[in-house]
Amino acid sequence: MCYSVRVNGRATPTVVVTFAALALSCGARDGFSVGGLGDQRLNPGDGAGDEAACEAPEIADTLTRFAIIGDYGDDGPGEAAVAALVRSFDPDFVVTAGDNNYPYGEAATIDTNIGKHYAAFICPYRGAYGPGGRANRFFPAPGNHDWYTPGLAPYLDYFELPGNERYYDVVWGSVHLFALDSDENEPDGIDATSAQAAWLEARLEASSARWHVVAMHHPPYSSGWHGSSPVLRWPFAEWGVDLVVAGHDHHYERLEIDGVTYIVNGLGGRSLYTVGEPLPGSAVHYTGAFGAQLVEATPTRLVSRFYTVDGALIDEWALGE
Numbered sequence: 001m002c003y004s005v006r007v008n009g010r011a012t013p014t015v016v017v018t019f020a021a022l023a024l025s026c027g028a029r030d031g032f033s034v035g036g037l038g039d040q041r042l043n044p045g046d047g048a049g050d051e052a053a054c055e056a057p058e059i060a061d062t063l064t065r066f067a068i069i070g071d072y073g074d075d076g077p078g079e080a081a082v083a084a085l086v087r088s089f090d091p092d093f094v095v096t097a098g099d100n101n102y103p104y105g106e107a108a109t110i111d112t113n114i115g116k117h118y119a120a121f122i123c124p125y126r127g128a129y130g131p132g133g134r135a136n137r138f139f140p141a142p143g144n145h146d147w148y149t150p151g152l153a154p155y156l157d158y159f160e161l162p163g164n165e166r167y168y169d170v171v172w173g174s175v176h177l178f179a180l181d182s183d184e185n186e187p188d189g190i191d192a193t194s195a196q197a198a199w200l201e202a203r204l205e206a207s208s209a210r211w212h213v214v215a216m217h218h219p220p221y222s223s224g225w226h227g228s229s230p231v232l233r234w235p236f237a238e239w240g241v242d243l244v245v246a247g248h249d250h251h252y253e254r255l256e257i258d259g260v261t262y263i264v265n266g267l268g269g270r271s272l273y274t275v276g277e278p279l280p281g282s283a284v285h286y287t288g289a290f291g292a293q294l295v296e297a298t299p300t301r302l303v304s305r306f307y308t309v310d311g312a313l314i315d316e317w318a319l320g321e
Contacts, residue, residue: 053124054123054124054133054134054135054136055123055134055135056135057092057093057135057136057137057172058092058135059092059172059173060092060173062173062298062299063173063296063297063298064092064172064173064174064175064296064297064298065089065090065091065092065294065295065296065297066091066092066093066094066095066172066175066177066294066295066297067086067089067091067093067094067095067292067293067294067295068094068095068096068097068215068245068263068265068292068293068295069082069086069094069095069096069097069265069268069269069292069293070096070097070098070099070217070245070246070247070248070264070265070266070267070268071097071098071099071143071247071248071250071266071267071268071269071270071271072096072099072100072117072268072269072270073099073100073101073102073110073113073114073145073268073270074102074103074113074269074270074271075109075112075113075116075117076269078268078269078270078271078290079113079117079268079269079270080117080269081269081290081309082267082268082269082290082291082292082309083117083118083269084309085291085292085307085309085311086118086292087120089292089294091137091294092137092172092173093121093137093138093139093172094118094121094137094138094139095139095140095141095177095179095213095215095245096138096139096140096141096215096247096268097141097143097215097216097217097245097246097247097248097265097266097268098140098141098142098143098144098145098146098182098216098217098218098246098247098248099143099144099145099146099217099247099248099266099268099270100113100114100140100142100143100145100146100155101113101114101145101146101154101155102145102270103145103148104145104148104149105145105146105147105148105149105152105154105155106149106154107149107153107154107157107158110154110155110158111127111128111129111158114127114158115127115128115129115132116129118138119131119132119133120132120133121133121136121137121138122136122137122138122159123135123136123137124136124160126158127158136160138159139161139170139177139179139215140155140159140161140179141167141179141180141181141182141215141216141217142155142166142181142183142217143183143217143247143248144183144217144218144248146183147183147185152166152185161179164188166181166186166187166188167179167180167181167186167188167196167199167200169203171207171209173297174209174210174211174297174298174299175209175210175211175213175297175302176204176207176209176211176212176213177213177215178200178203178204178212178213178214178215179215179216180196180200180214180215180216181196181216181217182216182217182218182229182232182246183217183218190231190232191231191232191234192233192234192235197234200214200234200239201239204239204240204241205239205240207240210297210299210300210320211242211243211297211302211319212240212241212242212243213241213242213243213244213245213295214236214241214243214244214245215244215245215246216232216244216245216246217246217247217248218232218246218248219232219246219247219248219249219262219264220232220233220234220244220246220262221233221255221257221262221264221279221281221282222246222248222249222253222264222279223253223264223275223276223277223278223279223282223285224248224249224250224251224253224264224266224273224274224275224276224287225249225250225273225274225275225276226248226249226273227249227276228279229248232246236260237258237259237260241260242260242261242302242319243260243261243262243263243302243304243319244260244261244262244263245262245263245265245293246262246263246264246265247264247265247266247268248264248266249264249266249273249275250266250267250270250271250272250273250287251264251266251267251272251273251274251275251285251286251287252264252265252266252267252284252285252286252287252291252293252306252314252315253275253278253282253284253285253286254282254283254284254285254315254317255279255281255282255283256281256283257280257281261317261319262281263293263304265292265293265306267287267289267290267291267292267308268290268292269290272287272288272289272290273287274287275287283317284314284315286306286314286315288308289308289309289310289312290308290309291306291307291308291309291314292306292307293305293306293307294306294307300320300321301318301319301320301321302318302319302320303316303317303318304316304317304318
């Protein structure tokens with residue numbers, strides 16, 4: 001079956017196949033693409049493995065809006081309130097900073113922890129909470145709680161993501177998103193000399209997008225309870241990264257270090273942590289209530305705002321003109 005969808009303001013005939021095949025074969029040339037290990041590309045018939053049909057997403061000409069949540073996957077009033085806030089943003093897509101499925105990353109809890117609240121953004125969606133989205137607009141990064149089930153198996157079975165699915169990249173308008181796996185169990189390593197880091201460096205070098213955003217779970221810098229993960233202090237500035245978003249610590253914090261903005265965003269609904277003495281470069285830190293981040297990007301400017309579930313604006317900052 002074929003549909004006509006609007007991509008970059010133009011009607012584009014699109015063959016509906018699985019999300020990965022469709023987005024790559026039909027969408028990449030018009031402002032949307034997905035990539036993975038070694039710029040791995042899927043084509044129709046490559047066996048993406050699901051009968052559910054997903055359309056290519058609609059990409060606006062100039063404005064990209066996306067939400068960021070972290071440490072959210074614990075079905076309850078906190079997650080429900082954050083999910084309602086995210087829906088009020090009306091984002092193009094949702095990015096997660098890990099810990100998608102508490103407490104142990106099990107198959108028995110994953111749909112209640114994720115699909116119950118975010119099914120409308122997920123395609124293909126195979127869960128019990130409605131039909132899911134018409135296009136995939138949900139881009140998670142794995143966290144340590146997701147890895148508590150060996151091999152990350154329920155997570156990998158639940159989502160259909162590009163490349164090896166543990167780490168991958170997506171281009172949406174002027175934003176190039178890189179979702180990384182920061183867990184110590186990652187087979188391709190997590191330090192700056194790892195295969196995963198080499199993949200990121202190569203993909204950044206090849207990118208023509210205006211904004212480069214990295215999402216992962218463990219924060220390179222954090223003033224929170226868990227603290228920083230120095231092994232993840234890769235040369236992001238040298239490689240051209242604008243924004244690094246992580247979770248793990250359940251607070252919100254913005255740090256400006258060596259020309260890169262680092263965000264800790266762990267207030268997605270699980271619990272609230274305390275914050276210690278702010279690190280050098282820490283501009284804002286907050287732990288009073290759950291919330292989510294809204295990022296709006298154009299080819300010349302990126303603006304980020306963090307809101308609580310009560311609608312309070314905690315932080316606003318911008319890059320570019």
